[in-house]
Amino acid sequence: xxxxxxxxxxxxxxxxxxxxxxxxxxxxxxxxxxxxxxxxxxxxxxxxxxxxxxxxxxxxxxxxxxxxxxxxxxxxxxxxxxxxxxxxxxxxxxxxxxxxxxxxxxxxxxxxxxxxxxxxxxxxxxxxxxxxxxxxxxxxxxxxxxxxxxxxxxxxxxxxxxxxxxxxxxxxxxxxxxxxxxxxxxxxxxxxxxxxxxxxxxxxxxxxxxxxxxxxxxxxxxxxxxxxxxxxxxxxxxxxxxxxxxxxxxxxxxxxxxxxxxxxxxxxxxxxxxxxxxxxxxxxxxxxxxxxxxxxxxxxxxxxxxxxxxxxxxxxxxxxxxxxxxxxxxxxxxxxxxxxxxxxxxxxxxxxxxxxxxxxxxxxxxxxxxxxxxxxxxxxxxxxxxxxxxxxxxxxxxxxxxxxxxxxxxx
Numbered sequence: 001x002x003x004x005x006x007x008x009x010x011x012x013x014x015x016x017x018x019x020x021x022x023x024x025x026x027x028x029x030x031x032x033x034x035x036x037x038x039x040x041x042x043x044x045x046x047x048x049x050x051x052x053x054x055x056x057x058x059x060x061x062x063x064x065x066x067x068x069x070x071x072x073x074x075x076x077x078x079x080x081x082x083x084x085x086x087x088x089x090x091x092x093x094x095x096x097x098x099x100x101x102x103x104x105x106x107x108x109x110x111x112x113x114x115x116x117x118x119x120x121x122x123x124x125x126x127x128x129x130x131x132x133x134x135x136x137x138x139x140x141x142x143x144x145x146x147x148x149x150x151x152x153x154x155x156x157x158x159x160x161x162x163x164x165x166x167x168x169x170x171x172x173x174x175x176x177x178x179x180x181x182x183x184x185x186x187x188x189x190x191x192x193x194x195x196x197x198x199x200x201x202x203x204x205x206x207x208x209x210x211x212x213x214x215x216x217x218x219x220x221x222x223x224x225x226x227x228x229x230x231x232x233x234x235x236x237x238x239x240x241x242x243x244x245x246x247x248x249x250x251x252x253x254x255x256x257x258x259x260x261x262x263x264x265x266x267x268x269x270x271x272x273x274x275x276x277x278x279x280x281x282x283x284x285x286x287x288x289x290x291x292x293x294x295x296x297x298x299x300x301x302x303x304x305x306x307x308x309x310x311x312x313x314x315x316x317x318x319x320x321x322x323x324x325x326x327x328x329x330x331x332x333x334x335x336x337x338x339x340x341x342x343x344x345x346x347x348x349x350x351x352x353x354x355x356x357x358x359x360x361x362x363x364x365x366x367x368x369x370x371x372x373x374x375x376x377x378x379x380x381x382x383x384x385x386x387x388x389x390x391x392x393x394x395x396x397x398x399x400x401x402x403x404x405x406x407x408x409x410x411x
Contacts, residue, residue, distance in 0.1 A: 004179045005411060006259040007251050008089070008244030010082025011351045012075055013338040014050035014237055018082055022338075023355045026363050027384045031337050033220045033235050039201055046208040048220040049199045050237035050339025070115030070141045073150050075240035075344075076195035080151045083242035084191065088256055096156060099254075106159030106187040107148040110174030110194040112167045112343025112398070115142030117200040147195055159187040164343075167398030168305070170194060171241065171346025175406050176265045178245045188247050194347025195240035207236060210275070212309065224340075225367035226306035226333035227313045227375040234307040237339020241347030243354075248411075260354045260408035263391070264295025270401025276311055277397060281319030284395065287403040288323050295407040297391040299329045301362050303353045304379075305395045306333025307340055316395065317375045330387070332380040336366040346396035346404060353392040354408055362387050 009019055014032025016022035025032075032050040041047040052075070057066045060077040069077075084090055089100055096102055122138045140146050145163035152161050160181050164173040171194030178190035207213050214233035216223035224235040251258055268290070270283035277284065284305075292299070304316055320328050334352055341348055356362055361384050368381035391409040398404075 002183050003248035004182050004245050004262045005248045005251050006243050006262065006354060007246045007256045008083040008087030009242065009259060009351045009354060010079040010086060011239065011241040011348055012052065012055065012078045013239030013341065013348060014052050015338055017055060017078070019351060019355065023352065026334055026337055026352060027361055029364055029366050029382060029384065031221045031366060033223055033339060035220060036199060038199060044204055044208065046204055046213045046215050047217045048223055048235060049204065050235060051199055052238055068137045068141055069150055070118045071197040072111055072115060072195045073147050075197055075238065076147045076193045077151060077154070079195065079240035079242040080191060080193045083244050084155060087244040089244070101188070102156050102158045104159050104188040105157045106161060106181060107152045107157050107191045107193065108162045108164065108174045108178035109145060109148030110164040110170035110343055110347060111144045111147055111196050112165070112170050113196065113198050114144035116198045116203050118142045120200050120202045147193060151191065151193055157191060166402045167400055168340070168342050168345055169396040169398035169402045169404040170343035171348065172350065172394065172396035172404035172406055173267070174347065175243065175350055176267060176404060179262050179265060182245060182247055188250055190245045192243045192245060192347065193240065194344045196342040196344040197238040198342060199236055199238050204236065214308065222367055224308045224336040226308045226336050226365050227317065227372060227379045228368055229370035229372035231308040231310065231313065234309055234335065234340040237341040239338060239341045239344050239348055241344060241351045243347065243350060258411045260357055261411045262406060263297060263409050264291040264407035266290030266294070266405040268403045272401050275399050277315045278401065281315035283401055283403050284316055284397055285319040285322050287405045288319065288395065291393065291405040291407050292323070297407065297409050299391050299393050300387065300389040301353070301356060301392045302329055302331045303349045303392065303394040304331050304333045305397045306335055306365065308335060312397065314374055317377055320377065328377050330362055330378045330380050332363050332365040334363050346394065349394050350406060353394045357389045357392050357408060357410060360386055360388060
């Protein structure tokens with residue numbers, strides 16, 4: 001069977017416009033949550049998010065093209081540019097090397113909601129000014145699969161062009177779909193891009209109406225507190241991540257930098273409730289079990305879904321105990337720092353986990369101040385930890401009861 005390895009990575013989030021700045025800030029325990037500045041939140045019960053405030057879309061697109069792509073696509077372009085340059089598969093002009101077959105190089109994109117900001121904007125235009133004033137770029141700017149569409153055009157990737165739209169598990173499912181494509185010989189290389197930007201009126205208002213968001217508006221840096229007894233909801237974030245997946249033999253033949261090998265993945269459905277996880281994390285447990293059976297490795301670190309909501313954190317903890325018994329590896333959630341980036345979360349957390357594997361540093365779970373007796377694992381509280389890491393697991397669970405787990409190991 002083919003082996004699938006990671007040869008390029010990139011990310012952008014509220015703590016940094018590239019992977020190095022982001023990872024350094026995460027390890028330093030910094031937090032990107034602040035009062036929302038992109039729209040007026042005066043009348044909103046929730047006024048905080050992990051916004052990216054210093055990104056210029058003109059850095060990845062021609063100015064005249066910016067209006068054709070929603071912000072989630074722009075962020076995806078930024079992360080993909082970093083990952084593709086990192087992979088060594090581009091020439092000095094930013095195009096694929098002549099030795100790379102574009103017909104065997106595909107893309108697997110992922111987003112939970114897609115162009116929500118443009119949907120909101122054009123709905124208002126339609127209501128206030130009529131249908132003739134709707135932007136002709138509205139539909140192609142908002143579709144989730146246009147994330148892959150724009151990026152595939154940029155790099156002339158003519159292999160499979162796929163899209164995962166599975167809520168907060170989308171980024172992880174995007175990685176799994178890409179791996180399956182390579183394993184089935186449908187492509188030799190796949191670019192995975194997960195992106196989300198839903199910090200807008202209907203996004204914040206909608207999740208607030210569900211009582212899913214933390215309303216610690218006066219303490220934004222302390223609002224997201226995964227596994228802490230005083231957690232009261234997640235904080236929305238935005239961002240994007242990209243990974244170049246490649247057949248191991250091809251990567252080895254061109255002497256590529258190999259960050260990690262994807263050795264296991266698992267998927268499951270809860271069949272329980274549209275927003276609440278299955279009791280005791282039964283669906284999450286099955287996805288983890290499947291991934292562990294496939295990987296057959298000892299896990300040294302787990303990047304949890306860890307949303308800072310009551311039931312997700314509790315049930316994920318119970319599922320981890322069920323599968324690992326009394327030997328649960330160190331666990332952390334980076335959502336306390338970069339927010340919950342919805343469909344991009346799995347991609348971001350995979351990149352963070354791979355960097356942790358490479359650097360031998362476990363990211364912390366910040367804002368761990370009040371112990372929850374029901375969440376009693378080693379969550380790497382508040383301070384990063386040096387450790388030798390050979391294999392990591394990253395969890396993602398989404399609305400609708402959709403679960404995805406990936407396992408990477410050192411090569």
